[in-house]
Amino acid sequence: MTNLVVHDLHKRFGGLQVLKGVEFEINGAELIGLIGPNGAGKTTLTNILDGAIKPNSGTVYLNGVRIDQLAPYQVAKVGLGRTFQVTRSFRRMTVLENLYVPAMALDRGYSKARIAEKAMEILEFLTIDHLRNEYAQALSGGQQKLLELGRLLMHDPEVIILDEPFAGVHPSLMEIIYNYINRVNESGKAIILISHQMDSIFTLCKRLLVLNGGVLIADGPPDEVKRDPTVIEAYLGTDEDEDMHHDAQASQA
Numbered sequence: 001m002t003n004l005v006v007h008d009l010h011k012r013f014g015g016l017q018v019l020k021g022v023e024f025e026i027n028g029a030e031l032i033g034l035i036g037p038n039g040a041g042k043t044t045l046t047n048i049l050d051g052a053i054k055p056n057s058g059t060v061y062l063n064g065v066r067i068d069q070l071a072p073y074q075v076a077k078v079g080l081g082r083t084f085q086v087t088r089s090f091r092r093m094t095v096l097e098n099l100y101v102p103a104m105a106l107d108r109g110y111s112k113a114r115i116a117e118k119a120m121e122i123l124e125f126l127t128i129d130h131l132r133n134e135y136a137q138a139l140s141g142g143q144q145k146l147l148e149l150g151r152l153l154m155h156d157p158e159v160i161i162l163d164e165p166f167a168g169v170h171p172s173l174m175e176i177i178y179n180y181i182n183r184v185n186e187s188g189k190a191i192i193l194i195s196h197q198m199d200s201i202f203t204l205c206k207r208l209l210v211l212n213g214g215v216l217i218a219d220g221p222p223d224e225v226k227r228d229p230t231v232i233e234a235y236l237g238t239d240e241d242e243d244m245h246h247d248a249q250a251s252q253a
């Protein structure tokens, strides 16, 4: 069973203390929402978990393997993958080639035929199979987000972090991303979903982590978190739903 243990993470950029002792644990294929105001440290936490940056102190273990000092490709091999708030595909490669790269780079021992088959299954599911021979740079912003979700599955990670997958996405693609999250989660993968879209968070997630000013101020079932006075105060209001909603709109602007 997947086990991620995040212990007492601290991260500083110059004089700015961005994470102040973040701790949580994931056991099994949980679907967890990570929310918090802009600047709370959500992306910084993701960057530490995937090995892009190193914490000043604290540890991260995935299935007993310490990953906080590893490079991103090593973390991917151990089994954690993420998408980026701003997509990062290989723009001068085709859609299919973009999917082949992570599968081959990680060398999971799949045959080329199996990789090709898997890539097509993923593209069909994401409804971009007709774009398979287009250069990634020709895709719309939303389609690039879908491609990034597809690339992630080629890694076959056990833990997936999705950094704002709905931001800037055309409403017609929302349902595809919803289905992706549910299906990937049901296939046994743990997912951390970062989003300002409270509707999607409350529909999809069974557990919420709330980060505010680099501190995890809540960790529990959405209904409880919603009523938590500390959380309500962090969102600066009396009606938590409405204020979370305002925050979402501000972040989309």
Ligand SMILES: Nc1ncnc2c1ncn2[C@@H]1O[C@H](COP(=O)(O)OP(=O)(O)O)[C@@H](O)[C@H]1O
Binding pocket: 013, 016, 018, 036, 037, 038, 039, 040, 041, 042, 043, 044, 045
């Ligand atoms: N590389 C960096 N150098 C300096 N400051 C940074 C860097 N990355 C993030 N920050 C700062 O850290 C804080 C948290 O940012 P971030 O993790 O992106 O928050 P969130 O994703 O929750 O909006 C912000 O104040 C941001 O400006």
Ligand SMILES: [Mg+2]
Binding pocket: 042, 043, 044, 085
């Ligand atoms: Mg962010």
